[in-house]
Amino acid sequence: MSDKAAVLEVPGPDGTREVRVSSPERVLWPGAGMADQQPVTKLDLANYIVAVADPLLGALGDRPVTLQRFPEGIEGEEFFSKNPPKGVPDHARTVNVTYPSGRRHPQLVIDEIATAVWAVQMNTITFHPWPVRTADVDKPDELRIDLDPQPGRVFADAVEAAFALRDVMAEIGLTAWAKTSGNRGVHVYARIAPTHEFLDVRHGVIGIARELERRLPDLVTTSWWKEERGERIFVDFNQASRDRTIASAWSPRPLPGAPVSTPVRWEDLRDLDPTTLTVRTVPALVAERGNPWAGIDDAVGDVAAAIALWDKDVEERGLGELNFPPDYPKMPGEPPRVQPSKRRTDKADHEYMAPKAERDADLRKVWGPVPPPVPPMLAKAVKGFGAVKGEVIYEPKWDGFRSIIFRSGDEVEIGSRNEKPMTRYFPEIVEAVKASFPDQAVIDGEIVLVRPEDRDRLDFDMLQQRIHPAASRVRKLSTETPASFVAFDLLSLGGESYLDRPFRERRAALEQALAEAEPPIHLTPATTDRATAEEWFEQFEGAGLDGVIAKPVDGHYEPDKRTMFKIKHERTADCVVAGYRTHKTDPEAIGSLLLGLYDADGSLASVGVIGALPMARRRELFQELQPLVAEWDDHPWNWAKPEEGVRTPRSSEYSRWNNQKDLSFIPLRPELVVEVRYDHMEGTRFRHTAQFVRWRPDRDPTSCTFAQLDEPVKYDLADVLSAE
Incomplete structure (x- = not known):
């Protein structure tokens, strides 16, 4: 191998620079791994860098870069160079970055291709840029x-x-x-x-x-x-x-054959x-x-x-933090850094490893071509009817438990949106399915519960209480607060899959399949007329419904894909911030803000929470709210004061549907007002988590009452359920 250095003339923003490449014939990739059996040398790599200069700079430019270096080629030792190597050219710059340990030191920035060629001279094969720009190395772009x-x-x-x-x-x-x-x-x-x-x-x-x-x-x-x-x-x-960091775009990799990312x-x-x-x-x-x-x-x-x-x-869903890299300090909320061993000695390997195809084959013998579990087809939110393009069929958006029901003879399986079985909780639905469904069918719909005292609207809170672990309680509730099933799509019928059929065909077949169905099995209303759908949007909310769904008439049923459209109410309200919960992974960050409105008697009622905030803002807000932390005895919700040694609510008040969440909170003086966005109310509470809009320092907290909320048009729920 010649020791004579090569000199490359490399164009750049300030003209051509000469870059010296020592040991240009040093083999970085041996010929045995190359398609042409010819080795790739250090000079070959330098020429490659020049050849892809423009796109490579697009990936590296203005970013801190770690260099993966191989002084003896890919078959020798390697190391990652985070500190810039000695001899950085005058035209190159560095930027200080902070590491997980809290240490700060400079890293190389590659603003022109001559710097990248110099890095090759320093035996760099792979470039690892940070996902940040030098203007702010703490916020990825x-x-x-x-x-x-x-x-x-x-x-x-x-x-x-x-x-x-x-x-x-x-x-x-x-x-x-x-x-x-x-x-x-x-x-x-x-x-x-x-x-x-x-x-x-x-x-x-x-x-x-x-x-x-x-x-x-x-x-x-x-x-x-x-x-x-x-x-x-x-x-x-x-x-x-x-x-x-990840190997940059256009960066070679230290593998046989000299592959490029x-x-x-x-x-x-x-x-x-x-x-x-x-x-x-x-x-x-x-x-x-x-x-x-x-x-x-x-x-x-x-x-x-x-x-x-x-x-x-x-x-x-009660999910939390995942493991950090092993060289990180222990992070808040992180799972144990101990390798799990979850195998049981009494369970055979094939029970863990059986391919899904084999499991599905067994299920198809029972259920037909669409066996459980199946994730439901989803809808993407759009702003208003004008955002829906093409020919569609409109349906009311029901507010209950999304469920796909499978029937094969006397076998019935009720699956939830997250594919977990709910069959045991709704025995009355199981019996109704046996009476009203075809012998072999898979039907998508919603389990809803009509408020028993007046039967004029849906009651989601009461529906949640149907998820109970005690069989005796399940039987009791099935008679006291029976649920209904509203069908709106067909996945399989009579041993044939309908997944690839257009919705207009699925809807027609569903109407025929449920022509003789009786309550509590219902067929959702449907229309192609936008004016009718807009009327539903305004009126059906009074019956506890959640907006309107629009389904493309030629669309196939695509499980877990957002191929439908949902049009939901979007309103704002000014609410009092009455407390907060701390974040699951950081005790000095806000998890959620508790919201209240004053009722006609002047009492502050709990109406919901704000939950979605950037982590940096959660931490800032935690510090900002500390001066407002109140004594329990002076707080409007002092009924929630925890007993000594017990957090609020008490452990006995945990439920199946809150996943054993700790719902305790820190009381605040009710002095802050926030404007939030919400879709609709369920009783006296926001049905879903509210979204932050802005702070309202101009509002008197006592002026934040229920009177500001839109009153939905009252509507007879029986008319909705009986609509054809």
């Missing part, structure tokens, strides 16, 4: 998700997961961009506004990952421990943690062989096709919707 195939999975499996991930991201307003990992995986990126800190973005990634896992439970996992992952694609949420167009991803994308082939590909990520900086999204997925998992 890039969301990155690493789809990592576990043993038994291949690149094609990661591709399928990537397409499903793209759908999830699109639904929350993020534009997804794909690249090969340089190995068997796929990396999916999105530009985001740099408004949230690392922990918030990590939580947003976890929220997205969990949603993807719910949609593809046999393909995707968020399990941190390898023993729990099985043959699935691991969504590596910790790549969103501070000081965790290459951005690709979505339409090319399925037919791609990632092993063909190497330092030898990628320059020609860029010259021919350009940069598939050329528009990424023009598609900046808001990560708040992803964080809302996390918040929903925490508040409604």
